[in-house]
Amino acid sequence: MTTLDDTDRAFLRALADDGTLSAGDLGRRFGLSQPAAWRRVKRLQEAGILAGRRVDIDLEALGFGVTVFLGVKLAAKGRVSLEDFERAVTAIPEVQLVHHVLGLYDYRLRIVARDLSDFERILRRRIMTLPGVGEVEANVLLSEERRPGPI
């Protein structure tokens, strides 16, 4: 595990807000030379702490008006293979996230759809037909914010 100093933390916070900042930008902002800033970014990347970038887009502007979080329980535990379910669910183009969880549900899914009737189609044709699928709970996303986290 890598330990971070205050400058590392400042870099991570800045990059979590704008991942396109160059070493030069970071250096100017935090009073380091460009090569020194570059070495820090490189070290954070090599340690796997900076794990790439994510594009933040306006889903609605692209015609995806509805995002739904699904809790899915498998019906017959032990009889269906988790691998079969996971393979089938990750192949659905509208499924953005699959987390295997412990608790009330076995899987947590994030699904994008054009509108509610498009979501109904995905739910009926794609989700309810998955191997081993049991109880499903849907919650329609109203708002979302990502926080910087403990840095």
Place this chain on the structure above:
Amino acid sequence: MRLDDTDRRLLRRLLAEPNLTAGALAELAGVTQATASRRLDRMRRAGVIRGQRAVIDWARLGYEVEVSLRFTLDKTNPRAFDEFLAAARDVPEVTEIQTFLGKVDVRLHVIARDMGHYQQIYRDRILTLPHIAEIEALMQVAAISEREALPL
């Protein structure tokens, strides 16, 4: 803003591989680099692309536990949502906040170093959040798939 096929192709590629260089992205989308950068700029100005954020791998920083906490709030108080959300923003270990229409009102994504640390956050920072009617926890076992790709 109306998107044409070129815009969609660029977005599809960018979402699938956000770490591509401008040159590689243009090549994959079958346009010149000048066209690609003009199109991307236009989508940024129109707010279709809000930004590019670095992804932090919390496990590499020693945060081994991830929990999805689902809340039902006491909606008899008209300020319940606002006050709950404001208090949740003050908890550093909360990395995502979502509100919903459905059985669940709010979801918090919480990270912790280990189960002991999680228990401490849960008792001191989560159970003390205002206007909670019910809490359910889903402990993350594995991220099977996380992709931003869209069926564009």
